[in-house]
Amino acid sequence: MNESASPARSNGPYFGDFGGRFVPEALIAALDEIDAAYQKASNDPEYIAELNELHRTYTGRPSIMTEVPRFAEHAGNARILLKREDLNHTGSHKINNVLGQALLTKRMGKTRVIAETGAGQHGVATATAAALLGLDCTIYMGAEDTRRQALNVARMRLLGAEVVAVEAGSQTLKDAINEAFRDWVASVETTHYLFGTVAGPHPFPALVRDLQRIVGVEAREQVQEITGRLPDAVVACVGGGSNAIGIFHPFIDDAQVRLIGCEAAGDGVDTARHAATITQGTPGVLHGAHSLMLQDEDGQTLESHSISAGLDYPGVGPEHAWLAASGRAEYRPVTDTQAMDAFRLLCETEGIIPAIESAHALSGAIDLGKELGPESVILVSLSGRGDKDVNTAARWFELLDEGAEQL
């Protein structure tokens, strides 16, 4: 058995021991409906053409690839290439998934979308697609995250979405997901839950992955054009895991390409304040899927912590749990400090302000470049840009003049 070289493909419900549907019976019919609608759409040239046209004329695909030699001087002089999902309309990879699901919403005859959001990127993308396609839109966001990401709250409201600040629990992404599920149980006849990552009940992990694969498909071709070969490693940050699975997937059969996910280690994995689910988590059921999660000995979900609201999630998508269990992908923890150091380095060496999520991947790439040396080629998913994080970064680096108003 050589599972690590080539794990079998899965379209769910299970990825090895992980995945499934651990949801109230009331949602099963809706999940079946999405599954059927997606199977049909993905074989329908009209859906594919419509999505491709939106990618080309609205999102700005294909996203470009940027080599960053000045940054790479700090990473063992490896060749580092950034897949620029930050240049997408709305500022992150999230739009890839959202447009696919929004078109699906119309095909199912539903008129409203709801979504959860942590940092706000998925919420902004969903509100954008809803405006574009004429759908009603409600976004659930933890109250703590609405404070951390006030700019994105304003963006969503400008786009016509209702933003609900969730006061329950840790007031972060996990609680926003709970609240969105509650809404969905009561509104499922008219409403599609536009889930933002590769977690949740089947078919979301496979559906969102398929819609994000475009990142890896483009990147695989671009790396070969630029370097004449496949990369030695592909690095991406992992919260729920959608950008990572999107860029990893087209490389899964290339056994020589290492796949490396960077998890948010917050204050450190030896403290109670982190979000390193694969490094420190245990098998359990959260938000509709059996995967790895941070939990106490009674199975109560532990609160996660990261400076990045987008990675502050105590669960992870089931396919990542499987890639970790099979050994095909490696997952490494990156602390807040390490991520912010990489954040600043990219700003100052290349003139690119990354999302703090993506800075975790950049930190991983620095370490990996030092390990692999100057002949190596490292592909990094720059999953989002840092507009939304300028406030956080300004406070972290103490850049605001005394008496300056908050950004």
Add this chain to the structure above:
Amino acid sequence: MSAVRSTADVLDAVRADGRPAALVGYLPVGFPDVDTSIKAAKEIVAAGVDIVELGLPYSDPGMDGVVIQHAAEVALAGGVRTRDVLRAVEEVSATGAGVVVMSYYNPVLRYGVNAFSRDLASAGGAGMITPDLIPDEADDWIAASDQYGLDRIFLVAPSSTRERLAMTAAASRGFVYAASTMGVTGTRTAVGEHARRLVDDTRAAGAANVCVGLGVSNPAQAAEVGEYADGVIVGSALIRALDADGVGAAGKLAGELAGSLAVAKKPVGK
């Protein structure tokens, strides 16, 4: 210790009594604290509740509305543990009421499905209601509940297809929990119009007993549901009474609910 009564036995006894439907009361263990919650559960039994659902507080109760979610948060903040729930089962089942645990799947999975089933049976529990575990995913629980003779109570919803109603009825033991509306727990002004049809369809799909939950909060609603269901499940309203005015208030509401059920019309054909 009294012999464990399966919920089907309790429902049979209610029918033998000439009452149209059983009263099923839900209270989360640990709200406002473990001892008070046990006292409240005994109080509602004394007031006429036939089956007690003891809730295992969970950090992510996606099927519950604000009242139960808040109660779970209070209970967890107070330090309630899974083993406290088993102690509550033991004390409440000693009253002779049927006692089931209502739990999301993860705490049970973490405890060990087999170990939890063993300890639940040993504490005198009749079985478990699993709001986020469908029969499709329940192989371990089905095996363990067979081994320890526990009721397994799955949910059906207005959106369930006929195939799923049949599959769920076949997998359940004790009763099937019919979620009366598409929504989460909590009081409503009206019980869903779908409830009666869902009960009929679930029976037609092979269920021996069907109890209705979600949205039943007052004696009039209980009487109405009692006309067609084998049991009427009340949760949030009892918790609100307990929260506002203590154990006595929960008992008083349970008594009024039981009273309304005692005089409800007998269901045709039952």
